[in-house]
Amino acid sequence: MSDEDKSPEQPAVEQSPDNVPAPTGEVREVGVRHGMFGVRGTGDTSGYGGLVQPIVLPGDAQRPYGGWYDEVADALEHAARDAGLEVAVPRVVVHRGEITFHVRREDLPTVARLLRDDERLRFELCSSVSGVHYPDDTGAELHAVYHLLSMTYNRRIRLEVAAPDADPHIPSTVAIYPTNDWHERETFDMFGIVFDDHPALTRILMPDDWPGHPQRKDYPLGGIPVEYKGGTVPPPDQRRSYN
């Protein structure tokens, strides 16, 4: 037996996310959370250093979704089948009164066009494109989230498309929703998602020659330590924080 095993700081029992019972309903893991107070290494005297919790997002919804969600899902399914798309929406999440359609990236233009044009759907307005970076969601690190609004039916839905970090390409929707021109440029600027067939995919908020994509999780916040009355306050991303 080595000395390491006898030391008071024994590693906690292996608790990979597989061994943790899933909460009720299906969930989707996008990473794990270690410890409790954001402390790393031997400085952690909290006793929670070995805690491993999965980070889970709301899981897939099962039919019936309730209310008008089923109408929209049915209409989209039928319209997609007519357009030659067997499974238009592989996953649907209903959470906190909002419905999210997860769409394969290659299907996005077809689905978006159906959502805009089909008279049972009529999502005339795309509010925004928002990028989200899940560094631990292996194979689908970069998400583009579209918020669609149907003024005809007064409904809101969300489309979510994922792309792996190694191949950050998502088809552009500018031809369908011209308003997404700047939104996609911003998402490219901040996350590095390349929107194929965008008319002019350039940086929009950062300078043209800026290296990196600032809102990715692996991009540091930056900042310098500040001295105040003899003490030093580290920049926000290096302070002790709670996770």
Next chain:
Amino acid sequence: MSTDQDLYAGSSETSEGRVFTVSGQDWDTIAEGLADEEVMERVVVNMGPQHPSTHGVLRLILELEGETVTEARCGIGYLHTGIEKNMEYRSWTQGVTFCTRMDYLSPFYNEMTYVLGVERLLGIDGQGDDSVPEKAQVMRVLLMELNRISSHLVAIATGGMEIGALTVMTIGFRERELVLDLFELITGLRMNHAFIRPGGVAQDLPPGALDEIRGFVALMKKRLPEYADLCNANPIFKARLEGVGHLDLAGCLALGLTGPVLRSTGYPWDLRKSQPYCGYETYEFDVQTWDTADSYGRFRVRLNEMWESLRIVEQAADRLAKLDGAPVMVGDKKIAWPSQLAIGSDGMGNSLDHIRHIMGESMEALIHHFKLVTEGFRVPAGQAYVPVESPRGELGAHVVSDGGTRPFRAHFRDPSFTNLQATSVMAEGGMVADVIVAIASIDPVMGGVDR
């Protein structure tokens, strides 16, 4: 002054053509320079980013043929401050302090849409006993509508100034100051309030505030007609605005424009009516529209909306009079900020009663206070998007939580950002002087555009 004497940039030859740097009163040089050229097919004018008529640091790249604009493009990003990224490194409550600074003319709307998203994820956005109390909702409505008035006043004032209507500017800022005084009375600050917090609002209404609000409403009812008298039928004003910056309903939807621009096409789309939040469905007001789809229509929509806002403010003040002493923060002590500030002899500061309680009486209360203030609360994993009708259109925050004490991601769909895309469509084919009017009718706030 001639361009040759400019120490920093004079006229120069590039592969693209001749470059002039204009800093005022040197138009003769330009005119001569242009006459020199054998073929002057097109002139590209870089306007901004510090031109006074561009509503802050907006850069316009205009291609001119004589005085006609053939191409107009926007350059933005000069005011990018990384607020969204910064919010990922602060607690959920601290996030309000950041996002209030985005669109600095409508801070309460920035706070509101973010807080509504957080509250939806927390599950306290309903009507039940454990959700946000009524008084907090009424105070939010009151502040938002006052904010709509102050924001529209600036839109009209700066828009007027840019076409030479200086009186509109001076009286606009005169009235806006009254609204800011009310903000200062209620929240302690004229701007950057961070007053709307997850779970309610930061502070109860101070004594005497309702009288001040009623006095303001009465005064505004006298003063708002001044704007109508100055502008509505003013032939110069109308000549500058009518038919300028035309964008019809189809164009608005394709380019994602909302707010007064959309309503000036005659389509009564207002989120306060169609997807109400904070109890807007219980207030009496009308959605204001115009049918000309031009800058003049947008001006009239804004003017009429201020009247509607006054109506809502009156109703909210009446409700607040009946809600004296009611809570303004959610009852859940795991979310609600542990204490309110108190007015001391030297101004606003910590509540001495609360300090006595946590420091002298209850160790548990001290622990609770410490945990909530430093660590904050956890928000269940998920994502929410709850847009509000800001003075400029649909303002929404896409709030993503991974179950932690800090936002995993907060993205703001700012109406200024989206609406500014219409610059090209509104300006191209028109006169260069009309570009200013068209942009003023969009009313972009660069703090919101660049975030």
